[in-house]
Amino acid sequence: MKKIALVPAAGSGSRMASATPKQYLDLLGQPLIAHTLRALLGATEINQVVVVISPEDEWWASYDWSALLGDLSRLLVLRVGGASRAESVMNGLAALDVPDDSWVLVHDAARPCLTSAQVSQMITQLEYDAVGGILAVPVADTLKVAASEYDQHGHAQIERTTPRAGLWQAQTPQMFRRGELLAALQDALPQHVNDITDEASALERLGKTPKLIMGSPWNLKVTYPQDLQLAGLLLKAQP
Ligand SMILES: Nc1ccn([C@@H]2O[C@H](COP(=O)(O)OP(=O)(O)OP(=O)(O)O)[C@@H](O)[C@H]2O)c(=O)n1
Numbered sequence: 001m002k003k004i005a006l007v008p009a010a011g012s013g014s015r016m017a018s019a020t021p022k023q024y025l026d027l028l029g030q031p032l033i034a035h036t037l038r039a040l041l042g043a044t045e046i047n048q049v050v051v052v053i054s055p056e057d058e059w060w061a062s063y064d065w066s067a068l069l070g071d072l073s074r075l076l077v078l079r080v081g082g083a084s085r086a087e088s089v090m091n092g093l094a095a096l097d098v099p100d101d102s103w104v105l106v107h108d109a110a111r112p113c114l115t116s117a118q119v120s121q122m123i124t125q126l127e128y129d130a131v132g133g134i135l136a137v138p139v140a141d142t143l144k145v146a147a148s149e150y151d152q153h154g155h156a157q158i159e160r161t162t163p164r165a166g167l168w169q170a171q172t173p174q175m176f177r178r179g180e181l182l183a184a185l186q187d188a189l190p191q192h193v194n195d196i197t198d199e200a201s202a203l204e205r206l207g208k209t210p211k212l213i214m215g216s217p218w219n220l221k222v223t224y225p226q227d228l229q230l231a232g233l234l235l236k237a238q239p
């Protein structure tokens with residue numbers, strides 16, 4: 001059974017307030033995505049790592065990826081990124097020349113602190129599962145619903161507290177069969193493109209119940225400027 005890592009890397013990083021898309025921002029002297037790809041390539045169970053970049057991407061070609069990552073025989077770059085993360089994933093899945101029962105682990109380029117061991121453990125836990133699943137962490141903080149958007153000072157007002165029992169924060173990788181995930185995205189996106197913010201939600205929409213696999217709070221998504229420094233500290237702290 002093939003195991004493919006698919007890395008959506010066609011975003012513009014608007015929340016990073018940077019002219020450079022965040023997947024190419026410097027992180028410990030390398031483009032952020034290099035750390036992500038190294039973690040995926042380091043999991044020997046992964047047959048191929050497929051990076052989905054924008055057709056207009058002007059950054060990828062400026063790096064010496066063999067110097068950064070070594071053997072590139074398992075790396076494939078597809079310029080099929082779309083207008084949303086879900087569309088980029090769908091386009092990447094459609095372009096893959098693999099059997100429909102192949103496992104695809106979709107992992108955000110923006111999550112550079114994943115470890116190869118976490119990838120291998122996830123595969124061990126899910127490769128005989130009927131549906132697949134995702135890395136996630138239980139919510140540890142009290143959750144508030146804001147009465148409005150936050151202002152220029154980052155302030156808002158509490159409308160109410162919402163119960164956190166049973167709530168998990170979804171991460172990536174999200175591991176599903178290629179044919180099932182592609183069909184679920186193709187079914188959902190024409191009407192629900194903004195509701196499908198991860199792969200699991202497309203499967204849930206069809207009544208599937210993906211597994212929640214305990215992840216690490218260190219597997220953060222670099223979204224805002226302050227996340228970049230934190231990602232560097234976490235990577236330095238990794239054994
Ligand atoms: N059209 C898009 C949008 C996002 N992504 C990817 O999906 C991952 C998670 O998305 P997000 O953190 O939202 O990245 P951006 O869309 O770049 O960020 P923002 O929403 O702040 O613009 C990132 O690796 C990003 O490159 C993608 O492949 N195609």
Ligand SMILES: C[C@](O)(CO)[C@H](O)COP(=O)(O)O
Pocket residue numbers: 085108169170171172197198199221223
């Ligand atoms: C897929 C994801 O990382 C799971 O938490 C998240 O939904 C991506 O959200 P983004 O707004 O596209 O970064």
